[in-house]
Amino acid sequence: MKVSREQANENRQRILDVASQLFRERGYDGVSVVDLMKGAGLTHGGFYGNFSSKEDLIAQTCALSLGRSAERWKKWQTESPDTALSRISNDYLSLAHRDKPGRGCALAALGSDMARQNETVRKAADKGAHDLMAVLVDLLPGETKEKREDKAMLALASMVGAVVLARVAEDEEFSQRILAAVATALEAASD
Numbered sequence: 001m002k003v004s005r006e007q008a009n010e011n012r013q014r015i016l017d018v019a020s021q022l023f024r025e026r027g028y029d030g031v032s033v034v035d036l037m038k039g040a041g042l043t044h045g046g047f048y049g050n051f052s053s054k055e056d057l058i059a060q061t062c063a064l065s066l067g068r069s070a071e072r073w074k075k076w077q078t079e080s081p082d083t084a085l086s087r088i089s090n091d092y093l094s095l096a097h098r099d100k101p102g103r104g105c106a107l108a109a110l111g112s113d114m115a116r117q118n119e120t121v122r123k124a125a126d127k128g129a130h131d132l133m134a135v136l137v138d139l140l141p142g143e144t145k146e147k148r149e150d151k152a153m154l155a156l157a158s159m160v161g162a163v164v165l166a167r168v169a170e171d172e173e174f175s176q177r178i179l180a181a182v183a184t185a186l187e188a189a190s191d
Contacts, residue, residue, distance in 0.1 A: 066128025
């Protein structure tokens, strides 16, 4: 039975959404095409009608999830430029983000895996990181664009690293301190 173009697009989007979440929860190697299609409620055969390979899917989910994060940050920036950095920091360095990697930032969940993937995936991750930093550049103070870019790199690297370390920490109090310390440092950097 042939599906409509609209249904095909919906199916493709469902695969992307499920894959994006599963990859962030289990890592790229922890998700098979069979698992993914089962999670999307579709047959295994439909995968290759939408993606040329698992690597193609990985690159597309990387672009999708990081693109969504950048769009959310841009929206917050537009809505309230004076509080956007604080909102980004509070959201990113939250316990909810730490505890739900499948719903969080792909860089914090998969950054080291992204670096080991093919060029297409690395390019998507690089573009996503640059898009996130571009928002931060506009929100951070500095005499020159280069100084604001340096601060944006430091801010993003600090947030990603804090979430990774907070997830690794076995001691709950220490985990929370990691997040709080970076949040405090970002607040000070915004002055």
